[in-house]
Amino acid sequence: MSSAHPASHDVVAVGNAIVDVLAHADDAFLDAHGMAKGMMTLIDADRAEEIYRAMGPGVECSGGSAANTAAVMAALGGRPAYVGKVRDDLLGAVFRHDIEAAGVTFSCKPGADGAATARCLILVTKDAQRTMNTYLGACRELTPDDIDADLIAGAKAVYLEGYLWDEPAAKAAMRRAAEIARGAGREVALTLSDPFCVTRHRPEFQALVKTETDILFANEEEALALFESRTLDDAIAAIRPHVKLAAITRGAKGCVVVSGNATFEVAGQAVYDVADTTGAGDAFAAGFLRAHTQGFEPQVCGRLGNMAAARIITHFGARPDRPMADLYVQATA
């Protein structure tokens, strides 16, 4: 945080603006529709229609990985902003309402034509795992013009979603956001989002981590995929030289935080009533960044990340259902 100017936001999160449609399903449903459990798959409009017709009654709520992170940051008492593209349709209005009502500054003009607001059809199985099918729609129209330089330069950090890398224009927007942040002496945080996403773009993600990333978020699988490591220790060794901080989440086991030469294992919070793991990683990043942007040491960041993730998985959906300021107080005490 070498910038001379006081920050007006803690973090500007940039990502795919998506409305989630959550429904319960069993393993047989996933098999019958050729879905890989726990994964995110990009789908087109026809496939979205086909899956929607087949799936059970749904609950709609705003989602999107980085948007979830922004919403959880706000619930933790932080000052987040969010950039993501919706269409000026009903779901777009729902998305905007929800992110603003969560206390997040929303900065992106909705598209007046083109594809509809994105939706993600999420099947939640009895083991509380979520399998995601994303129709990107309007998200594909996010461009560098949607990036407000003052907003980015005025935040302590920018947080980028690896998912954006699937679209050339969105990738350019992401790069532009990182460039502005670095130019203003701000930090760049990146989440790898998904092991398949890493595999699709490995050389580019490696370059991005090596040259433009200060803080890296990944789960174990994504961390292994990035440099094709065989063990977590190998992955940590491969990542360590390139970033200031890396947080690798390990589900119920908590996380490993890598900071310079140090490595901290931070035990996970016990959760007895997991309802839906959707958004666990998003909430982790929120907790981590909330503590980090207040200058707390890596262990505290990891602890608040774990606590936020543990809280979010006790209910259906990836957005907070109530304030989480108590967690910030507890973790930083």
Add this chain to the structure above:
Amino acid sequence: MSSAHPASHDVVAVGNAIVDVLAHADDAFLDAHGMAKGMMTLIDADRAEEIYRAMGPGVECSGGSAANTAAVMAALGGRPAYVGKVRDDLLGAVFRHDIEAAGVTFSCKPGADGAATARCLILVTKDAQRTMNTYLGACRELTPDDIDADLIAGAKAVYLEGYLWDEPAAKAAMRRAAEIARGAGREVALTLSDPFCVTRHRPEFQALVKTETDILFANEEEALALFESRTLDDAIAAIRPHVKLAAITRGAKGCVVVSGNATFEVAGQAVYDVADTTGAGDAFAAGFLRAHTQGFEPQVCGRLGNMAAARIITHFGARPDRPMADLYVQATA
């Protein structure tokens, strides 16, 4: 059940087809916006916009009182159908998907123009009470032409929502459905829906109960309002001569079932983790009718009603989040 023909459905529910938008709120929010806690208020498009702007992040899911009843009946293993008017817009597609995916036969052509699909802005307070603000939209265009005579005549009972009485065309549709059912030797069930609704239409509701209703559903407040009774005993005495069966729900205390000269108090199910009371009455009616249409005696009907209500209030929203066939087995054992 004097009809000579076997029934293809247990119940055809007729009501306002509504998508719910649920958000948490505190009492101060209700006060600031002049809302009466626990009540349903009809609002216009401008007021809907105003409340939506002010309320917190929402979760969208299909609702509508009689539609919730139909969905719970299906979860309990019954064969329900549903008639309600949506527009051919995004929320209308969501409504149709959800009711069909719940296992309910949906019978009503969506409107090609006119007002948008109805939505109900529901504020859930910490005490798990829900305060509802309904924008009726397309529901106002339900007419007698939407009533499929074969469908009604082919079901053991028709179930009508008092809320329909607020719109002249919908009222006519409701009367037509009752007329067809009676002509086919089927039963007519009516729920009073809301004490304000009863107050708005008291003489007409009294006439409807006296001349066209076999099974009456009401909560205590609605039962008192119908004949302006001062005590529950007075209300029961006033209602008893006019219907075959009446079920009066009493929240945590359970229900009173009135059948001929007999009165049965059926104790409520203990619920330790009430999340949201939205849909408790709807679920009660579903449980009651599920048992009744299988020929079970009034106490069993009341018991299954109580059990279904207890189950639905343990989660956010008024539709079942999983099958409830276990309750049917338990209640009828």
